[in-house]
Amino acid sequence: xxxxAVRNLSKSYHQHPVLNLTQASFGKxxxxxxxxxxxxxxxxxxxxxxxxxxxxxxxxxxxVEDKHHDLIPLSSHQVAQIGLVKTNxxxxxxxxxxIRDSLRLACTPPTQETLKSVFSxxxxxxxxEAEIDDYLSRFTFNxxxxxxxxxxxxxxxxxxxxxxxxxxxxLMDEPTAGLPEDVTQQVMxxxxxxxxxxxxxxxxxxxxLELIWSFCEYVHFLVDGEMLFEGKPxxxxxxxxxxxxxxxx
Amino acid sequence: xxxxxxxxTLMLVYIGLAQLLHIQxxxxxxxxxxxxxxxxxxxxxxGVLNVQWDFSFIPALILTLLLVALxxxxxxxxxxxxxxxxxxxxxxxxxxxxxxxxITEKWLTEGVVGLGTIKYPFDAGAMTEPLYFLIxxxxxxxxxxxxxxxxxxxxxxxxxxxxxxxxxxxxxxxxTVKIKLELFxxxxxxxxxxxxxxxxxxxxxxxxxLVPSVTFAVWIALILGGKExxxxxxxxxxxxxxxxxxxxxxxxxxxxxxAVMVPNFKLFLYGAVLVAVLMYRPRGVLGHSAAGAxxxxx
Numbered sequence: 001x002x003x004x005a006v007r008n009l010s011k012s013y014h015q016h017p018v019l020n021l022t023q024a025s026f027g028k029x030x031x032x033x034x035x036x037x038x039x040x041x042x043x044x045x046x047x048x049x050x051x052x053x054x055x056x057x058x059x060x061x062x063x064v065e066d067k068h069h070d071l072i073p074l075s076s077h078q079v080a081q082i083g084l085v086k087t088n089x090x091x092x093x094x095x096x097x098x099i100r101d102s103l104r105l106a107c108t109p110p111t112q113e114t115l116k117s118v119f120s121x122x123x124x125x126x127x128x129e130a131e132i133d134d135y136l137s138r139f140t141f142n143x144x145x146x147x148x149x150x151x152x153x154x155x156x157x158x159x160x161x162x163x164x165x166x167x168x169x170x171l172m173d174e175p176t177a178g179l180p181e182d183v184t185q186q187v188m189x190x191x192x193x194x195x196x197x198x199x200x201x202x203x204x205x206x207x208x209l210e211l212i213w214s215f216c217e218y219v220h221f222l223v224d225g226e227m228l229f230e231g232k233p234x235x236x237x238x239x240x241x242x243x244x245x246x247x248x249x
Numbered sequence: 250x251x252x253x254x255x256x257x258t259l260m261l262v263y264i265g266l267a268q269l270l271h272i273q274x275x276x277x278x279x280x281x282x283x284x285x286x287x288x289x290x291x292x293x294x295x296g297v298l299n300v301q302w303d304f305s306f307i308p309a310l311i312l313t314l315l316l317v318a319l320x321x322x323x324x325x326x327x328x329x330x331x332x333x334x335x336x337x338x339x340x341x342x343x344x345x346x347x348x349x350x351x352i353t354e355k356w357l358t359e360g361v362v363g364l365g366t367i368k369y370p371f372d373a374g375a376m377t378e379p380l381y382f383l384i385x386x387x388x389x390x391x392x393x394x395x396x397x398x399x400x401x402x403x404x405x406x407x408x409x410x411x412x413x414x415x416x417x418x419x420x421x422x423x424x425t426v427k428i429k430l431e432l433f434x435x436x437x438x439x440x441x442x443x444x445x446x447x448x449x450x451x452x453x454x455x456x457x458x459l460v461p462s463v464t465f466a467v468w469i470a471l472i473l474g475g476k477e478x479x480x481x482x483x484x485x486x487x488x489x490x491x492x493x494x495x496x497x498x499x500x501x502x503x504x505x506x507x508a509v510m511v512p513n514f515k516l517f518l519y520g521a522v523l524v525a526v527l528m529y530r531p532r533g534v535l536g537h538s539a540a541g542a543x544x545x546x547x
């Protein structure tokens with residue numbers, strides 16, 4: 001049972017409201033989609049959920065493994081530590097870290113990142129190194145021990161960095177933007193596999209509707225900061241409001 | 250000879266400050282423009298405890314270390330969340346406050362009259378100064394070993410990730426605020442330690458020692474040497490302080506009739522070297538391209 005529940009969540013910039021959600025909940029299905037026109041507030045919602053953006057008001061509750069987490073008082077690193085992680089729409093990375101180091105960073109426990117640990121010889125466990133090797137053997141990078149150079153590599157690394165954290169719920173903000181078609185398919189197969197193997201939940205924000213229809217079990221439709229409709233993909237496709245506001249039919 | 254030992258001991262102090270700035274700015278990305286504030290606070294704290302309140306040197310040193318750490322921690326809590334430019338102004342303002350307090354709080358610091366004499370913590374006759382030099386050398390070597398370890402440690406990787414993209418590092422579950430505060434407190438406290446150790450070296454403390462040019466000298470040295478390279482601080486101070494202030498200014502063999510020109514000549518050469526390095530090696534003498542920064546490090 002996993003549930004990321006939002007109540008009366010709002011965000012305004014200079015009295016200009018961009019999001020005003022009475023109620024929404026994510027995580028009942030393994031892969032859910034979040035769609036809506038540009039400026040609907042999709043990315044803002046994702047930023048609010050991971051506590052990267054402070055909300056104007058409202059509550060966010062993350063229920064996972066019988067634990068009840070109120071996310072509002074937490075900071076973004078604490079949200080990540082309890083298993084709610086987001087991939088980025090905009091290309092982001094650590095320019096002075098190699099691809100391998102970047103993945104290692106994600107796997108390193110805080111106890112190995114203290115001042116004391118500078119003088120200890122403790123390394124990452126072999127299991128973790130093997131996991132990194134496994135990812136790097138299945139996903140192709142030009143130089144796995146060098147730096148992510150192209151936009152596609154950076155975007156892929158961003159997603160892998162989040163996957164290797166083994167999140168309970170992964171929010172993906174436009175994962176396909178900037179990724180080549182074959183890599184997109186590979187990523188989607190990987191996350192589908194992991195939702196089954198690790199009981200991970202996924203929420204995808206995407207403009208590529210074909211991808212939404214083929215992978216998502218449930219779709220949320222956001223317009224002007226409000227959730228206008230939600231349901232199974234076929235219901236969303238058939239809905240007149242969605243068709244008018246977004247699909248342009 | 251005594252002057253030479255004094256000068257190279259002072260050079261070690263500058264190397265230490267530049268090494269600590271390398272951790273703060275080169276590795277972590279915190280632009281500390283208040284170096285002279287932490288250094289001066291350490292120096293005056295030992296001076297006041299030693300001269301005014303009759304503490305012996307070692308207890309004064311320990312109390313000073315605690316005081317500077319406490320002040321740095323408090324300042325860090327206030328400013329480390331700010332943008333780079335705001336941090337720069339805040340730290341610069343902090344050092345100005347320290348310098349002003351030293352002038353105004355005459356009951357404590359003797360103001361512009363000056364505070365002295367601060368004796369060396371031990372008396373070994375003619376060997377006192379050379380021994381003191383060795384102590385500072387040990388400290389500087391110690392800091393360098395720590396830097397070398399830090400560069401290849403897991404904490405080092407985290408530090409670089411914070412410099413590159415703090416928000417992203419936090420989104421991976423890293424407590425970036427805590428790490429920054431810890432390192433800022435530690436390195437500023439060590440700047441205070443170097444200040445405390447500078448007190449017997451200078452013997453007599455006056456407020457005009459706490460001018461921002463100390464900060465700038467450290468910054469120029471680090472930028473010249475290469476802010477991201479683990480040895481950039483050492484090389485930078487060797488060039489700026491060692492080559493220009495020491496070698497050319499004091500030991501260049503010139504005929505007496507030309508000696509009057511030496512300071513101007515030095516300044517000219519100093520400027521020329523600075524311009525040349527910034528033009529041809531914008532990341533410092535030991536710097537390299539952005540992406541290759543980590544690979545070639547020791």
